[in-house]
Amino acid sequence: MAISTNFFAVFNSIPSTSSSFSSSFTKPSLGSLKHHYGLKVGKPSSNRRLVLSCSSSQMDSNSDTMNIGNGRSQISSASSFGLTMSETTMSRTSYKWQRVLLKVSGEALAGDQTQNIDPKITMSIAREVAAVTRLGIEVAIVVGGGNIFRGSSWAGSSGLDRSSADYIGMLATVMNAIFLQATMESIGIPTRVQTAFRMSEVAEPYIRRRAVRHLEKGRVVIFAAGTGNPFFTTDTAAALRCAEINAEVVLKATNVDGVYDDDPRRNPNARLLDTLTYQEVTSKDLSVMDMTAITLCQENNIPVVVFNLSKPGYISRAIKGERVGTIIGGTRNSMAAKT
Structure with missing residues (x-):
């Protein structure tokens, strides 16, 4: 030099x-x-x-x-949540997964169905995610749009073809994502929305490397507009984004406690299943995720945890690997499972 x-x-x-x-x-x-x-x-x-x-x-x-300059962003991101580096490091060791993808269905955002989006539900999600991100866990979110518009249900109505209906459904997911972003930022969580097709005035376009960088900086990334293609569900988008950003698990938040061996609404004796294999989901035709999403998770060895979003604390418990809902294609944390 x-x-x-x-x-x-x-x-x-x-x-x-x-x-x-x-x-x-x-x-x-x-x-x-x-x-x-x-x-x-x-x-x-x-x-x-x-x-x-x-x-x-x-x-x-x-x-x-x-190397003080290189670690400055990591130190500032931890200190911004009121944690020291030693506390962050100690807390991360107790978690089964360090980067997760949370799939929130549109129906879950509607709450009691009296309105399209229930602010109490979005605030509950924001607080749950905040509790996790403050411990250094990287969280990405894929939102559905069934609370506003479901393309598969409207296809054929008034001459609406399936492709056009699915694109309308993708726009619905963008609406949910922007609402969820505003809720999270209102309590101090830095959040970015990325869409599968360009909507530059309201969100970033999806760029994998940029999304990963946001996560590394402690930001929550919300993926909207599904995969950007018709005939694919947001469950498939969740599996795809999870594989792309190297997340370790898909956390599917729904309105039920997990996967049952029968419909609990018709059969009061239906049993909640603790663990399932990918093959059991496909062979028994369990309505957990569509077959494309399950196959994608199986090919990439991505476990799926299905749990009830309305139960307080379930998001952080699911990340720890505790007995929350049903896990598909994976195992429980042996230490946390005893709790």
């Missing part, structure tokens, strides 16, 4: 004492810097430039000092 002789001009301009610092501060000598950082300074050449080399062993020993 070559540096100008202005380095010495700046160095020599440092005052030995300053009123803004404590009186114990003294200007370090060039010799002490050379000894501390392993600097070797050659004589100035004719073009008045110095050649400066650093000893790798001594630089490595001071990597904590030299």
Whole structure:
């Protein structure tokens, strides 16, 4: 590395004492810097430039000092939630998954069905997600749009073809995503909405690397507009985005406690299943997710946890691997499962 002789001009301009610092501060000598950082300074050449080399062993020993800038964003993201780095590290160790994808159905956002979106439900989701992100867990969300418009139900009405109906349903998911984003940011959660097709005035376009970077910075990313293609459900979009961003699990939040061996509304003796394999879901034709989503999860070894969104604390409990709802294609955390 070559540096100008202005380095010495700046160095020599440092005052030995300053009123803004404590009186114990003294200007370090060039010799002490050379000894501390392993600097070797050659004589100035004719073009008045110095050649400066650093000893790798001594630089490595001071990597904590030299890399302050690289870790600044991580420290600030943790401190912004009122946690120290040691607390964040300790809390992360108790969680089964560190990056998760939460699938929220449109019906769950409607609550008691008296209105399209229930603000109490969105605030409950926001608080649950806040409790998790404050512990360093990275959360992405895929929202459905069934509370506003379901394309498969409206296809054929008034000459509306399936593709057009599905695109209308995708717009409904964008509406839900923007509402959920506003709720989360109202309680201090940095949130980004990314859409599968461009709507630059209201949201970012989906870019995988940008989404991952948002997660690494502690932001919640909400994926809207499904996959951007008709004939695919938001469950398939959840499985696809989970695989793309390298999330470890799909948390499917619904209005039921999990997967039953029969319809609990018709059969009061229906039994809640604790674990299922992908093959059992397909062979028994259980209405958990569509077959495309289940197959995508199976091919990428992505477990799916189906649980009741309305139960307080269930999101964080699901991430810990506790006995919440039904897990498909995975195992419980052996330590948490005993609780």
